[in-house]
Amino acid sequence: MTVLAHVTSPDPNLALILKVLPALVVILIVAAICGRLAQMVMQPRVLGEMVAGVLLGPTFFGWLFPDAQAALFPKEVRPVLYVLSTIGLTLYMFLVGAGLDHSGRTGEVRKASALAVSGIVPSLLLGFGAGLLLYDLLSLPDVSPFQFALFVGGALSLTAFPMLARILYERGLENAPVGRLTLIAASIDDALAWCILAVLSAMHLGTGAGDALPTIGLTALFAVVMLKVVAPLLRPMGATVARTGRLGATGMYVVIIVPLTAGWLTDWIGVYSVFGGFLAGLAMPRDPKFREALHGRMMEIVSTLLLPTFFTFSGLNTHLGGIAGGAMLLAFGLILLAGFCGKYFGCALAMRGMGFGWRESYAVGALMNARGLMILIFINIGLAQGMITQELFAMLVLVAVLTTAGALPLYKLALPERLESRTKTTEVSALVRSNPS
Structure with a gap:
């Protein structure tokens, strides 16, 4: 009877594990296939x-097999x-920051800041204008035109930092x-x-826009503390690893605790x-x-297990509503055009102005x-x-998919492999100028 009671009334924790593990198995299988x-x-x-994450959500899997x-x-x-x-996204961005070789390049941050502004400002302005034009069609009544337009512009000014990092790492x-x-x-x-x-x-x-100022100030303070206070404290660990060639148990505790704590604080x-996580990575020792x-x-464990979980969780919250009718399609086209042109041409012109070749x-711009x-x-x-309607949400999801899907083909069109391989060790501008074809 005791055994029967245990079987019919399982431990709640065990019951949760028995639900989580099948979900993880399916996530990994679908992610591997779609990847x-x-x-x-x-x-x-x-x-x-x-795409695997979106397919596992209500848009596809939930529509075909809701039960x-x-x-x-x-x-x-x-x-x-x-x-x-x-946890997965925080640790992955930590690894990206730790792997970013920014030593000895004093002018690089200045150039990157100019590139960032060239991507943000045109996208923000074009998105803001599109938002004003589409306010009556897509906005909720309790959201002002300024708030709605600024939201559209802010969304279009984003770059897929984690995805961009994955693309660059996959291509070395x-x-x-x-x-x-x-x-x-x-x-x-x-x-x-x-x-x-x-x-x-x-x-x-x-609560007013002024309440966001502490967020901005604390973010800047946090970055300074990580790069000027925490980074020097971690240098002895880097020297030890450089001498021994291995990251021991104590070092592993440090490199997990630091990014998780940093992620908690920025949250x-x-x-x-x-x-x-990214700032924690930048604070890590720079020794190769x-x-x-x-x-x-x-x-490997972060990119194989934890990141697909992030994509799936986001997909579970993604509801692609129907975009039907001429007005909705025109609205979607306007938003897509504003988002694409602002980033692509803004960043390309900025890079050209900094002396890089057109390719x-x-x-x-594509990336x-x-x-x-x-x-x-x-x-x-x-x-x-x-702040937004389900219709605008669906349009911006499609913008995310289409601009991301177009990034790598446009990148390869601009920088073929015969030129790309040289960028890993040399500045490619001179190469392109000498071989414009």
Whole structure:
């Protein structure tokens, strides 16, 4: 009887585990399949993983098999997926920051800041204008035209920082001149976009835009502390790893605790844990042997297990409503055009103005135009807070998918492999000028 009672009344914790593990297995299988399919059609694997997350959500799986989808992802499983996805994204951005070779390049941050501004300002202005034109068609009545237009512009000014990092890592370009500039500029873009969202949230909730100023100030203070205080404290660990060639148990505790703590603090500040993880990575020792040991211990498990969980959790919150009728299609076309032109041409012209060749300039414009899951996070927050309608949400999801899908083909068109391979060790501008074809 005791055994029967145990079987019929299982431990709640065990029952939760028995629900979470099948969900993770399905997530990994679908992510692997979609990632492979994406590579077969010359797209980055990460785009396939993003699509896998959307397919597992209510748009496809939930529409075709609602009972099966509800059984696989019940309400009690979703908080677990949220925690795993947040940890995964934070640690991945930590690895990106730790792997970014920014030593000895004093002018690079200045150039990256100019590139970031060139991507933000045109997208913000074009998106703001599109928002004003579409206010009567797509906005909720309790949202002012200014708030609505600024939300559209802020969403279009985002760059898919995590996805961009995955594309560059898959192509081995994270430390090439173009890759470093693009990564730093994308991080600045996204940080400013989250500041815009903080202002909008404060305005919409009735507390005033001034309440967002502490968020911006604390973010800047946090960055200074990480780079000027924490970074020197971690240098002895880097020297030890450089001497021994391995990252020991104590070092592993440090490299996990630091980014998770940084992510927690930036979440508390209000700018999302991804930036805390990235700043923690920038604070890590810059020795090449340390970077190699760190990536060897952490990268595969983070990118294989935790990131697909993040994509799926976001997909579960993505509801693509029907976009029907001529007015809706024209509205979608206007938003897509504003988002594409602002990033692509703005960033390309900025790169050209900094002395890069046209090929590199258009390649960077293509990469910066990818929006990926960062815009999905942005618009999910807007939808949850009642700032946007389901129709606008659906349009911006499609913008995210299309601009991200177009990023790599446009990049390859601008910078073919015969030129790209040289960017890993040399500045490609001279090469392009000498071989313009």
